[in-house]
Amino acid sequence: MKKAFVPLLIVATLMFAYAPVMIAQAPFESTMFLLQKIMYFHVPSWFAMFAAVAISAIGGIWYIFTNDKRGDQLAVAGAEVAVMFGAMGLTTGPLWAYKAWGVAWQWDAKLTIALLLELTFIAYLLLRKYGGPGSDKLSAGVALFGLANVPFVYYAVQLWRTIHPLNTVVPSLPPGMREPFWFCVFGFLLLMTLLVAMRARLERLRTTLDDLYLADDES
Amino acid sequence: MFLKTVLLVVKKDFAIEVKSYEILSTTLFFAVTCVLIFSFAFVREAEPISKDMVPSGVLWIAVAFAGLLAIGRVFERERYSETMRALLLAPAPRPAIYLGKLVGVVLLLFATEALLVPMIALIFQAPLFRWAVPLSGLLVTGTIGFATVGTLFAAMLVRSRARDVMLPILLYPFTIPVLIGGVWGTAALLGDEPSVPVATMWTGLLAAYDVVFVTLALWTFEPLMTE
Numbered sequence: 001m002k003k004a005f006v007p008l009l010i011v012a013t014l015m016f017a018y019a020p021v022m023i024a025q026a027p028f029e030s031t032m033f034l035l036q037k038i039m040y041f042h043v044p045s046w047f048a049m050f051a052a053v054a055i056s057a058i059g060g061i062w063y064i065f066t067n068d069k070r071g072d073q074l075a076v077a078g079a080e081v082a083v084m085f086g087a088m089g090l091t092t093g094p095l096w097a098y099k100a101w102g103v104a105w106q107w108d109a110k111l112t113i114a115l116l117l118e119l120t121f122i123a124y125l126l127l128r129k130y131g132g133p134g135s136d137k138l139s140a141g142v143a144l145f146g147l148a149n150v151p152f153v154y155y156a157v158q159l160w161r162t163i164h165p166l167n168t169v170v171p172s173l174p175p176g177m178r179e180p181f182w183f184c185v186f187g188f189l190l191l192m193t194l195l196v197a198m199r200a201r202l203e204r205l206r207t208t209l210d211d212l213y214l215a216d217d218e219s
Numbered sequence: 220m221f222l223k224t225v226l227l228v229v230k231k232d233f234a235i236e237v238k239s240y241e242i243l244s245t246t247l248f249f250a251v252t253c254v255l256i257f258s259f260a261f262v263r264e265a266e267p268i269s270k271d272m273v274p275s276g277v278l279w280i281a282v283a284f285a286g287l288l289a290i291g292r293v294f295e296r297e298r299y300s301e302t303m304r305a306l307l308l309a310p311a312p313r314p315a316i317y318l319g320k321l322v323g324v325v326l327l328l329f330a331t332e333a334l335l336v337p338m339i340a341l342i343f344q345a346p347l348f349r350w351a352v353p354l355s356g357l358l359v360t361g362t363i364g365f366a367t368v369g370t371l372f373a374a375m376l377v378r379s380r381a382r383d384v385m386l387p388i389l390l391y392p393f394t395i396p397v398l399i400g401g402v403w404g405t406a407a408l409l410g411d412e413p414s415v416p417v418a419t420m421w422t423g424l425l426a427a428y429d430v431v432f433v434t435l436a437l438w439t440f441e442p443l444m445t446e
Contacts, residue, residue, distance in 0.1 A: 064442045107258065112395075119252065119392045126248060126388060130241050132380030141375065141443050145368065145393055148435055152396035152428050 009194060015187040022180040040180055042092040044188035045085045046114065052082035052192055053117060056124075057147040060140030069207060072136050075143055077199035079124045081192055086118040113153050120146035245384045252391040256280065259395065260402045274345035275405035279398055281335055282328070282358075283365065283391070289327050290369040291386055293320065294377050303377050313441040320374065321433075324366045332358055350408045353418040360425035361401040364432060368393045371436040375443055400425045 023040045056078030062071030093111070094104040105111065124142050127135050236242055260276030297303040306316055336354075340347040347354060372389045376382040404421030407414045 064439060107262070115255070116392055116395055119248075119255070122248060123388050123392060126245060127385055130239070130245065130381045131376075131385060134375070134378045137443050138372070138375040138379065141371070141439055142389060144439065145432070145435065148431060149393055149396065152424070152431075153399075156396045156399040156424060 005194070005197060008190060012187065012190045012194060015183070015190065019180070019184055019187055022183055026177050026180045038092055038096045040184045042089060042096060043181070044184040045088040045092065047185050048188040048192040049082050049085035049089055049114075049117070051189060052078045052085060052196060053121065053143075053147065054078075055196055056082060056121070057143045060143040063140045064137065064144070070204070072140065073200045073203040073207070074196070075140055076128065076203050077196045079121050079128075079139075079143065080199055081195045083118065083121045083125060084195075085188070085192065086114065086121065089114060090118060113150055116153055117146065117150065120149070241381070245381070245388060248388055249384070249391075252388070255395065256283065256391060256398060259399050269410065271345075271410040272406040274339050274343040274347065275402050275409060277343070278335065278339050278347075278405060279361070279401040281339070282332065282362065282401070283394065283398060285331050285335070286324075286328055286362070286365050286369060287387055287390060289331070290324055290366065290373045290390075291383065293324055293327075293370075294373040298377050303374075307444060313444060314437045317370065317374065317436060317440040321366055321370045321436075324370055325363055328362045328366060329359075332362065345409060347405075347409075350413065350415060350418070353415050353422065354405060354408060356422045357401055357404040357418060357425065360422055360429055361397050361404075364397040364400075364425055364428045365394050367429065367432045367436055371440060371443075374440070396428055397425060400428070 019040070023037055026037070026040070056075045059071045059074030059076075059078055062068060063075060064071075093114070097106070098104040120142065124139050124146070127139050127142060131138065257276075257280070260280055261273070294303070297306070307313070309316075336347055336358075339345060369386070369390050372393075373382075373386055376385055376389075379385060400421045404418045404425070407417035407421070
């Protein structure tokens with residue numbers, strides 16, 4: 001990762017610089033016109049959030065069962081980045097919904113899961129911050145349980161009427177919109193990877209520093 | 220003199236709080252979770268529910284709050300007398316310890332519900348006993364689901380700082396499916412057109428939740444409780 005970091009950072013910067021051009025050139029959607037362009041920001045941020053959640057849960061499982069600190073560092077990094085992308089999704093979603101549906105919030109399956117996952121990972125960060133000793137293991141459990149909770153929330157809320165576009169919308173995007181959409185998705189995923197890598201490195205350095213302090217105290 | 224002391228105490232509290240924002244961020248988070256819980260219990264499709272369904276929301280919120288207290292106290296007692304460590308040092312399989320704690324909490328909550336349900340039926344004049352069997356199915360599966368996650372988190376929080384505020388913060392987001400299932404399963408039994416199949420469907424969801432989370436908890440309790 002260390003060697004690839006700078007080249008990838010350059011790629012990500014170029015992608016984000018070019019993205020507005022691609023979005024501007026994409027055709028207008030027939031009913032929402034300009035409004036629909038928020039999709040190129042909204043949907044990729046959820047892609048990035050779910051990927052970061054998965055990274056956090058995998059890191060958590062790795063840490064719980066092997067006691068390997070690297071797993072924990074990955075889990076914290078994933079959780080923080082997930083909360084950030086989640087906040088982006090939760091800001092752009094209601095903005096779009098307010099104009100497209102007429103209401104900013106609906107208790108449908110996708111919105112509820114998004115909100116609950118965001119809350120779960122905020123709880124994770126609160127636990128890390130204020131939980132004191134032992135909270136690293138517990139927070140790994142939180143990430144794992146949070147992931148297991150998703151299908152239940154989905155099924156439970158599905159029984160309410162849902163107005164959110166179905167998952168089938170993405171593969172059926174018209175050609176002119178498909179390219180900028182996937183371009184944005186990959187741009188966001190790349191940004192997410194870089195942020196997680198950076199944050200994990202920071203956590204690793206912090207642990208090393210803590211260990212050094214401890215070693216200094218003992219000597 | 221009096222006013223000066225008041226100001227000094229306020230200043231001291233704020234000086235501590237702005238260093239960490241611990242109280243502000245945790246209470247704000249708890250408040251948001253409460254909004255979530257109440258909206259699942261009393262709102263449907265952005266409309267307030269009919270008044271026939273209010274008792275089911277009240278019942279399940281009471282169960283959630285009482286459950287939180289019970290779970291917290293069960294482990295607080297262990298912590299006061301330092302018996303948690305002794306329990307963990309015992310040459311017994313860890314999952315057995317977890318299961319013992321869980322069964323204890325569940326039985327306590329059943330006892331509470333045995334008094335709570337008649338009380339709610341009386342106060343709200345709700346026909347809760349018309350469908351006693353489906354309702355007990357919902358209560359049993361819901362209580363187990365709630366206690367499963369609660370017991371695991373409370374056990375892990377015993378050693379942690381700020382455990383009294385962390386438990387509700389962790390527990391409520393995780394038990395939202397239990398709350399939805401319980402509230403809407405019970406609501407299906409009340410109202411003008413009671414429907415047992417709908418209640419049974421929700422019981423099924425709760426039972427699936429129980430199976431998944433009991434399995435997960437038994438699987439992770441051992442590695443999670445190792446220092």
